[in-house]
Amino acid sequence: MTLTFDALVKRARNLVAGGRRAVLGIAGPPAAGKTTLAEELVAALAPAPPPGLTAGAWVAHVPMDGFHLADVELERLGRRDRKGAPDTFDALGYAALLRRLREDEDDVIYAPGFERVIEQPIAGAIPIPRAARLIVSEGNYLLLDDPSWRPVRALLAEVWYADLDQPERLRRLIDRHVRFGKDETAAIEWATGTDERNAVLIAATRERADLVVPAAVIHRVGTPPPGGA
Structure with a gap:
């Protein structure tokens, strides 16, 4: 059976039966369409609740990107040139947020956001009401079998993997880097260097996903917004 966007909407809605x-996770490498897919799902689901x-x-x-470590901390740790790698995020902080969401005890929970223009996390940017x-929640490393990231998977009801074709993903990634300030040469170097090393690591987690969202569906939901993953 061919997977459709409408089928994804139905499956997501069924996660909250009763x-x-x-929390539904969407994983995948940089520029695979995770953010666009998440936003389109939310837009389709919002007016039609169970x-x-x-x-x-x-x-x-609630994107995972708000848990990027700030540049000042990456500089202190000597990891600024690897920004986007697994150890440049507060993975345990992200797991703590997911745990609070699952416990469902607070009237409102605030999550951090991420501002692409300044490439920095913004505390308390996203309110999640009771x-x-x-x-x-989308992010690169939701399926990573690593001590820091392992708690994340157990806190997600399902994780879907955005499987965009490599040439299109790389084109989108380079375009994104250029839009946010890199010249074309630097954008290509970062996309095929640091980003690609991370993408290979993420691709190895694909088999752990509950569902693989094929490129055809990702193309169907459209072009990502500026800064979209």
């Missing part, structure tokens, strides 16, 4: 709270839930407020989008039953 009113329980669930019975008993409130339209709009029942679904939320009414939110489904939270969609």
